[in-house]
Amino acid sequence: MKIGLAGVGHLGKIHLKCLLNIPEWTVSGIYDADAENAKKVGEEYGVHVFSSFNELLEASDAVDLVTPTTTHFELARQVLKSRKHLFIEKPVTHTLQEARKLQKLYAEAEVKVQVGHVERFNPAFLAVKDQIKNPMFIEAHRLAEFNPRGTDVPVVLDLMIHDIDVVLAAVQSPVKKISASGVAVISDTPDITNARIEFLNGTVANLTASRISMKKMRKMRIFQRDAYISVDFLTKESEVISLVPENERGKNPFALTLTNAAGETKELEYSKPEIKPLNAIEEELKSFYYSIVNKTTEEVPLDDGVSSLEVAHEILQKIRVNLSMIQ
Structure with a gap:
């Protein structure tokens, strides 16, 4: 199963290392709004760099969203509209209004969404x-x-x-x-x-x-x-x-x-x-994978992320x- 990583800042790079360590996932590539940083990380880890988020989305079965919280809703909206699975870092969105809109999109998309509450x-x-x-x-x-x-x-x-x-x-x-x-x-x-x-x-x-x-x-x-x-x-x-x-x-x-x-x-x-x-980030990304293939409830579902945000x-x-x- 192919997963694309959006956001390769400090935490995003940690996610990338973990994803490359998990044989169940195949990293389709990375995207970052900072093209220079994305290029640098891509060369360092030998992964494909997408020039746009849409390209990453089209090439992936799932997306790992580790971008700034203010960007979460718009990018997550695109993922769910495309009916792709989504792992989204905490806080799930910038505002409660965005979080509740995301819940409605999730209910329609019939995909898995897990929130990165790593503890x-x-x-x-x-x-x-x-x-x-x-x-x-x-x-x-x-x-x-x-x-x-x-x-x-x-x-x-x-x-x-x-x-x-x-x-x-x-x-x-x-x-x-x-x-x-x-x-x-x-x-x-x-x-x-x-x-x-x-x-x-x-x-x-x-x-x-x-x-x-x-x-x-x-x-x-x-x-x-x-x-x-x-x-x-x-x-x-x-x-x-x-x-x-x-x-x-x-x-x-x-x-x-x-x-x-x-x-x-x-x-x-x-x-x-x-x-x-155990590596906690690896474990949460593995659990996300298994919730998809086994069609089970996510370990930290979207509703839990919204409740914490509330x-x-x-x-x-x-x-x-x-x-x-x-x-």
Whole structure:
């Protein structure tokens, strides 16, 4: 199956390396609005360079869209109108209006569309994914050192949206209420943001994202009735502290025994799941391929990408309201 790559900037080049590593995909070629950059990348990786997006589209069965977010809708529209399969990087579109138009086109096109929320494929998350059941409280910190690349969008759409997607996938309940605050320090949009998301089922998620930190951090802590789960997306490590079922008590000599004020004894067990050495971007591009050939639901379908964008934009709206009150 032939896939064309649109956009060969920093992330696009990473996608290209991954696609060339996946035998299931054949790279038909690349296209970039910057013709000089496209030529340079084409020569470096030995792939065909298309002079227009239409040429790439005609020569491909599927398109991997890694262009600036402001261009997503128009290019994605062309892909869906041509009834070609689409992998589209996050955020799915620049505006919610564009995202909803894309949903209508998708419903008519009868093709596969997957959104690039790559943390769903992070091996640290995959190692504990099946153990996340009815979380009650989630806390996430996604901190990055300052980098001028990406400051054209708010940190909510650049960084926090990763955690929004993971939280929505883990909680599986409608959002009830969102509170948020943020501060623009270096750029024209908020560089550090905190958001509290409350769900109808009672779950609460507290998310913090910053692009002006002294060190990197991409960590999520999940608290549920029988376990505490920690996922480090950066170091690709996970930890689980779980309550030992009554019929299993006393079997693990390393279990921690605790007695509460009522005299009830509980056993806690610590585990560090084995992490498989996976390339998350390769895994998401493979899953996209298999959803096409097996005619199965995409791992991160378009609706999930739109839901994350809806929450992100509501967070931005709450920040704007708070800032206007301060000013």
